[in-house]
Amino acid sequence: MALRALVFDVDGTLAETEELHRQSFNQTFAEHGLNWVWDHSLYTELLGTTGGRERIVSYAQMVGQNVDADLLHARKTEIYNLKIKQGLISLRPGVVELIEHATQEGLMLAIGTTTSKANVVSLLHETLGPRSLGLFSSIRTGEDVRAKKPDPEVYRLVLSDLGLEGCECLCIEDSRNGLMAARAVGMRTVITASLFTSHEDFSGADLILRNLATPWSSAEFNPYTSMMNQPLEVSRLLRLAGGRSGIRRTGG
Numbered sequence: 662m663a664l665r666a667l668v669f670d671v672d673g674t675l676a677e678t679e680e681l682h683r684q685s686f687n688q689t690f691a692e693h694g695l696n697w698v699w700d701h702s703l704y705t706e707l708l709g710t711t712g713g714r715e716r717i718v719s720y721a722q723m724v725g726q727n728v729d730a731d732l733l734h735a736r737k738t739e740i741y742n743l744k745i746k747q748g749l750i751s752l753r754p755g756v757v758e759l760i761e762h763a764t765q766e767g768l769m770l771a772i773g774t775t776t777s778k779a780n781v782v783s784l785l786h787e788t789l790g791p792r793s794l795g796l797f798s799s800i801r802t803g804e805d806v807r808a809k810k811p812d813p814e815v816y817r818l819v820l821s822d823l824g825l826e827g828c829e830c831l832c833i834e835d836s837r838n839g840l841m842a843a844r845a846v847g848m849r850t851v852i853t854a855s856l857f858t859s860h861e862d863f864s865g866a867d868l869i870l871r872n873l874a875t876p877w878s879s880a881e882f883n884p885y886t887s888m889m890n891q892p893l894e895v896s897r898l899l900r901l902a903g904g905r906s907g908i909r910r911t912g913g
Contacts, residue, residue, distance in 0.1 A: 665829040666798070667763050668848065671774040673780055676750050676788065678780075679704070680856065681714065685741040689733055690886075697724070699767055701807030705857050711775040711809040711838055713737060724881075738777055745783040752788045753853065755873025760789075760796065771799040773819040775809040775843075778802045799823055811841035819848060833873075837861040853871035 672678045692698040697720065699707065699762045709718045714734040721728045751814075763770060772781060781802060785793040786881040794800070798820035806814040820827060827847025834840050835855040842849045844865055853873055863869050 663695055663829065664831055665825055666769040666771055666823055666831070667759070668771045668773055668816065668830050668832045668843070670832070670834045670836070670839045671772060671784065673858060674753070674775055674833055674839075675756055676752050676784060677856055678750055678784065680740060681744050681750060682737075685744060686713070686717075686738050688740050689737040692732060692736065695728070700910050701857075705860075708836070708857055709838075711811075712803050713776070715809065719738060734798065738779060740777060740832075742783045745780075745787050750784065750788065751869075753872050757789070760871050769798045769825075770796055771797075771801075771819045771823060771830075772797055773815040775815070776802040779803055810836075810838040811845075813842040813845035816846045816848065817841050834866075837863065842868055866908065880898060884912065 674683065683699055683701070686699055686704075687697075690699075699720075700855070702715045705719060707716050710716045712732050715751065716771065717730045717733050717880070721730065760770065771851055774781060781800060785889045789796070798809070799819045801815050801822070803809055803815070805818055806812070808814050816827075820830070830848045832839075832843035832848040832850045834843055834850055835851060835853055839854060840850050840863060845881070849867045850865075851862045852869045854861070854863070854869065854871065
């Protein structure tokens with residue numbers, strides 16, 4: 662079936678935001694007198710729990726402390742959005758070009774994410790401009806669902822908004838949880854592994870890339886079964902992922 666829409670995850674996919682999230686969590690904890698410090702290694706582990714509030718709850722249980730997760734998460738979101746508005750984040754390589762090319766080709770665009778609507782709006786405004794929300798036919802966030810990725814609920818809502826079947830969409834993700842959610846609704850999936858997810862198992866992805874502009878080299882890519890060894894153009898990505906679903910091997 663023909664490709665009719667691109668569906669994007671946000672954190673780690675549109676932009677490398679997780680480090681800014683990590684810093685915002687730590688600033689929040691310090692402000693509230695908590696001796697919690699989430700370093701890179703710990704935060705990588707904690708990302709197995711999707712959703713910032715859920716991450717706080719999970720960690721509090723792990724260390725045996727009672728905290729107001731709603732209060733902490735609300736403050737963390739404030740700090741994060743202030744940092745976004747300071748221009749500390751840019752979109753990942755190839756994202757703008759892919760969005761532009763897809764729009765020119767008449768494809769619909771959508772977002773399905775576990776983060777908050779406020780975080781999505783801030784990121785899009787600061788990186789693509791104040792009118793960028795209008796580019797997307799559907800924006801569904803963690804606030805719209807009862808269960809977050811790897812549960813596919815957010816992507817079911819996106820498909821419902823678009824009026825499409827999963828097989829008519831290509832999903833861009835960066836994590837194993839996101840891949841599982843996208844595949845559960847039948848979407849072909851391209852993985853652009855991020856700073857915090859490059860160690861994950863992406864078996865089942867249709868294509869796995871360093872980012873949307875530069876492919877993995879075969880040496881760096883050894884754990885996985887899908888690779889490209891040639892420079893990637895946006896139009897080529899659409900052609901590659903527009904065929905049948907399943908592991909796609911390209912290059913040597």
